[in-house]
Amino acid sequence: MTAQLAIEGLSVVFREDDEVRPLLEDISLTLRRGEILGLVGESGSGKSLLCRAVMGLLPSKKLQVTAGAVALDGQALDLSQMQGVRGRRIGMIFQNPTSHLDPVMRIGGQISEGLIHHKGMTAAAAKTEAVALLAQVGFADPARAFGGFSHQFSGGMRQRAMIAVALACDPEILIADEPTTALDVTIQAQILRLLMELRDRRGLSIILITHDLGVVAQTCDRIAVMREGRVVEQGEKRALLAAPQHPYTRALIASHPSVATAGDHLPPDRDHQPVFELKGLEVRFPLGGGLLRKRRALRAVKEVSLRIWPGETVGIVGESGSGKSTLARAMLGLTPITSGQVLFEGSDLAADRTATLRRLRSGAAMVFQDPFNSLNPRMTVGETLAEVLRTQGETPEDRIQPRIGELLDMVGLDRSFASRRPRSLSGGQCQRAGIARALAVNPRVILADECVAALDVTIQAQIVDLFRQLTATSGLTLIFIAHDLAIVRNLCERVVVMHHGEVVEDGPSSRVFARPERAYTAALIAAIPDIDPDRPINGGTPTPNTEELAT
Amino acid sequence: MHRYRFILFRPLQFLPVLFGISVITFVLVRLIPGDPARILLGTRATPTAIANIRAQYGLDEPMWVQYLYFLKNLGAGEMGKSTLYKIDVLRLIATRIEPTLALVATGVVLALLIAVPFAAISARRQGTLADHAVRVVSTAGIGFPSFWLGAMLIILFSVKLDWLPVSGYGETLGEKLTHLVLPGLTIALSLSAVLTRSLRAGMVAGLGSDIATAARARGMPEGVVFWRHVVPNALVPTVNLLAVNIGWLIGGTVVVESVFAIPGLGQLMVRGIFSRDYMVVQGVALAFACATVLINFAADIITVALDPRVEM
Numbered sequence: 001m002t003a004q005l006a007i008e009g010l011s012v013v014f015r016e017d018d019e020v021r022p023l024l025e026d027i028s029l030t031l032r033r034g035e036i037l038g039l040v041g042e043s044g045s046g047k048s049l050l051c052r053a054v055m056g057l058l059p060s061k062k063l064q065v066t067a068g069a070v071a072l073d074g075q076a077l078d079l080s081q082m083q084g085v086r087g088r089r090i091g092m093i094f095q096n097p098t099s100h101l102d103p104v105m106r107i108g109g110q111i112s113e114g115l116i117h118h119k120g121m122t123a124a125a126a127k128t129e130a131v132a133l134l135a136q137v138g139f140a141d142p143a144r145a146f147g148g149f150s151h152q153f154s155g156g157m158r159q160r161a162m163i164a165v166a167l168a169c170d171p172e173i174l175i176a177d178e179p180t181t182a183l184d185v186t187i188q189a190q191i192l193r194l195l196m197e198l199r200d201r202r203g204l205s206i207i208l209i210t211h212d213l214g215v216v217a218q219t220c221d222r223i224a225v226m227r228e229g230r231v232v233e234q235g236e237k238r239a240l241l242a243a244p245q246h247p248y249t250r251a252l253i254a255s256h257p258s259v260a261t262a263g264d265h266l267p268p269d270r271d272h273q274p275v276f277e278l279k280g281l282e283v284r285f286p287l288g289g290g291l292l293r294k295r296r297a298l299r300a301v302k303e304v305s306l307r308i309w310p311g312e313t314v315g316i317v318g319e320s321g322s323g324k325s326t327l328a329r330a331m332l333g334l335t336p337i338t339s340g341q342v343l344f345e346g347s348d349l350a351a352d353r354t355a356t357l358r359r360l361r362s363g364a365a366m367v368f369q370d371p372f373n374s375l376n377p378r379m380t381v382g383e384t385l386a387e388v389l390r391t392q393g394e395t396p397e398d399r400i401q402p403r404i405g406e407l408l409d410m411v412g413l414d415r416s417f418a419s420r421r422p423r424s425l426s427g428g429q430c431q432r433a434g435i436a437r438a439l440a441v442n443p444r445v446i447l448a449d450e451c452v453a454a455l456d457v458t459i460q461a462q463i464v465d466l467f468r469q470l471t472a473t474s475g476l477t478l479i480f481i482a483h484d485l486a487i488v489r490n491l492c493e494r495v496v497v498m499h500h501g502e503v504v505e506d507g508p509s510s511r512v513f514a515r516p517e518r519a520y521t522a523a524l525i526a527a528i529p530d531i532d533p534d535r536p537i538n539g540g541t542p543t544p545n546t547e548e549l550a551t
Numbered sequence: 552m553h554r555y556r557f558i559l560f561r562p563l564q565f566l567p568v569l570f571g572i573s574v575i576t577f578v579l580v581r582l583i584p585g586d587p588a589r590i591l592l593g594t595r596a597t598p599t600a601i602a603n604i605r606a607q608y609g610l611d612e613p614m615w616v617q618y619l620y621f622l623k624n625l626g627a628g629e630m631g632k633s634t635l636y637k638i639d640v641l642r643l644i645a646t647r648i649e650p651t652l653a654l655v656a657t658g659v660v661l662a663l664l665i666a667v668p669f670a671a672i673s674a675r676r677q678g679t680l681a682d683h684a685v686r687v688v689s690t691a692g693i694g695f696p697s698f699w700l701g702a703m704l705i706i707l708f709s710v711k712l713d714w715l716p717v718s719g720y721g722e723t724l725g726e727k728l729t730h731l732v733l734p735g736l737t738i739a740l741s742l743s744a745v746l747t748r749s750l751r752a753g754m755v756a757g758l759g760s761d762i763a764t765a766a767r768a769r770g771m772p773e774g775v776v777f778w779r780h781v782v783p784n785a786l787v788p789t790v791n792l793l794a795v796n797i798g799w800l801i802g803g804t805v806v807v808e809s810v811f812a813i814p815g816l817g818q819l820m821v822r823g824i825f826s827r828d829y830m831v832v833q834g835v836a837l838a839f840a841c842a843t844v845l846i847n848f849a850a851d852i853i854t855v856a857l858d859p860r861v862e863m
Contacts, residue, residue, distance in 0.1 A: 087770030
């Protein structure tokens with residue numbers, strides 16, 4: 001095999017006035033013809049920046065390539081003159097197709113413009129080519145997709161459209177920057193399979209950037225691990241996963257949710273009344289409608305009945321749009337209930353709203369997905385916690401400072417963090433502060449809504465550990481909402497699977513993951529990319545309602 | 552095409568809006584102190600003459616009865632007789648509307664011709680001298696009042712250079728166009744300042760957006776990235792800004808028409824106010840309100856055409 005793309009000693013620095021900060025240091029990598037190279041690392045490790053540098057697309061003039069060379073097919077590339085290479089010889093796709101596709105230009109136009117520009121095709125010839133390409137990436141009605149706009153398609157189809165745009169001029173290399181991170185697990189499996197299929201059919205070489213070792217294990221031939229701007233380890237996939245040399249690689253592998261095992265829990269207490277009891281809960285949102293148009297309603301949660309017992313750790317899983325977040329918000333009284341009942345410790349939210357809300361505010365707390373934006377940027381962590389304690393009014397003024405210290409201890413933050421503001425905290429530290437805030441009211445239940453989705457894997461593992469400790473030691477009830485089934489399998493003893501607003505399966509994790517009763521659950525589980533390359537992704541058979549046109 | 556269906560239904564919503572505006576202007580005009588009959592006849596008029604005029608124009612009736620008369624006349628295509636001009640206000644408006652519309656249109660076209668290239672230069676050469684120059688000029692443009700700016704333009708182009716007429720409107724199309732240049736420019740200079748700032752902000756954001764990155768990643772030259780991807784996305788919010796400003800401009804022509812002695816609705820409004828000509832004031836106010844409603848309607852249609860995501 002010959003090296004198709006060779007990166008030799010590439011270094012990039014950030015330069016502003018006198019400040020020079022190295023961002024990439026002495027990176028050497030080769031991509032062989034027809035292979036998929038996985039570039040793994042956490043956010044800030046420089047993996048995206050490396051690909052931008054190779055494309056000549058550094059996001060700011062303050063970033064400069066200071067050393068190194070890149071050769072394509074043995075020919076040195078001038079990284080400042082890449083316009084003819086981009087799209088023509090190296091294509092690129094991105095994490096978020098929604099923001100990268102032009103919303104006001106038809107999908108077809110974005111494919112055609114490359115063909116017209118690079119290959120000098122006529123508009124009509126470009127259209128024929130583009131429609132063929134759309135068919136190839138899996139559009140059932142490619143002619144219609146050609147004339148469609150990106151907002152008319154689901155996330156998975158948008159990613160397929162972006163792949164078609166990137167492949168329009170038949171490049172030899174495709175750089176895929178976290179192409180499946182924003183997608184549901186079953187859609188992720190489909191996109192990964194499409195990439196492998198395209199590699200086989202077109203002899204494409206792919207650099208796949210991801211933070212998920214499971215994705216890499218499933219799709220790549222070789223892996224390069226990056227950390228803090230350096231490649232710490234690279235090698236053939238199986239060898240690297242079986243015998244990682246660098247301690248960081250070992251930590252990364254150990255953090256993968258499919259590796260860790262569920263811990264022990266206190267048995268749930270089913271003798272007393274349930275913490276939450278939902279009876280035929282229904283939440284509808286009015287859709288569109290106007291002065292003269294008929295109102296329609298979206299049934300976000302359909303007839304859900306559920307009991308959650310004290311001390312339980314319940315995972316609620318489902319794909320985006322399955323209604324799991326709405327369910328959580330309805331349980332806390334944050335979203336109006338259309339019909340049905342929510343009972344919190346026997347008190348009915350609909351019938352006796354004021355009293356139930358008061359009980360909920362002191363007995364239940366929520367941890368949010370975005371740890372950074374859910375903290376007030378103007379307040380220090382200590383002030384945020386003090387505010388909650390004062391509002392709750394159960395802690396005497398002179399006990400507040402010691403209590404803040406205790407809370408920080410509980411979530412594993414140093415007490416000095418009390419005087420810091422969110423801006424100076426990392427994502428993981430922010431989420432710990434968010435959990436401390438939730439714990440401040442001394443709740444009996446915590447609802448965590450996708451609270452680790454925005455975090456790096458090693459940090460994810462730490463936060464999951466923290467929850468495990470808290471539930472094991474304090475008898476806390478935890479309702480953990482996530483789209484990541486692997487984490488739920490790890491943390492929760494019971495799992496509730498939601499699909500289109502309904503609960504399709506509910507049972508002990510060990511049973512549900514080993515012997516799912518419903519086909520939907522089975523497909524969801526099979527689509528989890530396992531870190532073991534010999535356990536391929538099976539899922540991803542398109543479910544009729546998730547991959548159609550959104551309109 | 553269901554996205555354009557609102558064009559059929561939206562006009563129904565105009566009726567209550569216009570009804571509300573007509574009630575408000577009707578009442579407000581009558582709250583102005585001063586008796587129109589007395590102003591019409593002068594200070595030495597006899598009480599009998601004043602009473603006659605009041606009866607002739609229905610001014611002695613209660614206000615709600617006067618409003619009903621007004622509605623009844625409107626149904627017959629009349630807005631009531633102007634006490635000053637002695638003809639129906641609707642006919643009066645019809646003769647005065649053309650110069651105002653022509654003035655606003657000239658102003659908007661000139662403003663766009665200035666704003667789009669300036670914003671483009673400024674956004675594409677961020678931080679350079681050109682960018683700073685555009686910013687200074689547009690800040691100044693917002694700052695200068697139009698009566699001062701108009702006078703300065705007259706001094707420069709009409710008095711010193713003798714290129715363009717000082718004031719008036721003219722009869723033939725050519726005359727009208729030459730008469731519209733300076734007042735149009737007066738409007739355009741302040742309007743383009745607002746537009747330039749909005750467009751520049753949208754273009755700067757667009758140049759750094761994922762959309763632009765993706766277009767560069769497929770090898771599009773910078774000019775294509777800018778004009779084909781950045782500009783159309785930056786236009787969407789500017790259309791609405793423009794609509795709000797045109798609505799404001801139509802009222803603002805009062806000043807420009809006075810400076811340039813253009814016989815438009817603004818001038819008619821000023822005369823009407825000074826002579827307590829109720830019929831004229833409420834008629835012109837209603838015409839301004841209709842124009843504002845229609846312009847926002849047009850802006851909605853353009854927004855729907857520019858942005859496929861928008862549903863009205």
